[in-house]
Amino acid sequence: MSGSPDTADKISALGYGPEARQWWLAVMAKATLPELEQAWTEVPDKPDFRVLRAPEIGLAMVRGRIGGTGAPFNMGEMTMTRAAVQMLDASGTACFTGFGYIAGRSARHAELVAIFDALLQDPRHRQPVLRGLIVPLAERHEAGRAHKAAKAQASKVEFFTLVRGE
């Protein structure tokens, strides 16, 4: 599987800094659990992991800016699950730490996001995981958005007032 020119451009533009990491964490957080489970079964030469922070469920305050003045306000709390894992090298010492934060209560989803986050930091696994998981997920997500937007666009109603004859 290879990404479209758009996504490939995005990867090269982001590089491998914090922004790229934010991007792949967001993509995986929006993925479904079966998608991640499937990708995990396809990872060759799986390294060992240890759990640094077992998945835990908590609340996060979501802030909004939908008032007339644009001032932020507390919209409400949402359930979140987070986890952290450490990838172990051949000698058993931790070499990369992966974090997963997802909406909802799926402990396994948060754990898998953390595992893939650690894999994506490892130069040996980065490219296969980007090409095989992140890019297809991002494209599927984007296609879904475009489809929804197109459906919404089709139902758009133009309001206008006829010139009254006088």
Next chain:
Amino acid sequence: MTGMADFTHIKPGFADPVHQAQACFRTILDAMAHPGRIVMVPPPAGLAVGPLGAAACAVALTLCDFDTPVWFDAAAQPAAPYVTFHCGAPLTAEPAAARFGFAGEPAALPALHTFALGTDEYPERSTTLLIEVAGLRLGNGGVRIAGPGIVDTAGIVIDGLPARFWTDRAALAELFPRGVDVLFASGKRLAALPRSTRVQF
């Protein structure tokens, strides 16, 4: 990757946070209710960070959270990232601002009155001080303690504790109910010395 915080040196916390923290809490409660009793923190107790052993780490994981500013002495500094990561506890350099103090070097312990002593209305707003000591055992040769939770008297030997700790503590006795509760940890072993315990020499 560059420009990102490195968490690879942080050791894991509890694998089963709810049940292990509950078991550990029960153990700490038992120690606090029975000064002069040495309790063992429940397994798995393979944790050790810097000078802090398994019991000290388990106490931190069980009792510290974002509401409890924590203080570390110079020797225990290596354990600070561990506690802030797993517990979310804010660090403080000021002993008087700390709800929990972790000391890895008993000989360099600041005077006890520099920690928070609570107030007469709220004596619980004090520092609970955890001191990692070289050895901890029951028997003669150390101090004899008496008070609530102890039948008659009990003997406890705490290795590596400077004599001024006991004079400091005796000076605080008249402030009761204000004071400092102390936990002694040595590897997996834990003993408590709450402010209500009287020490005889």
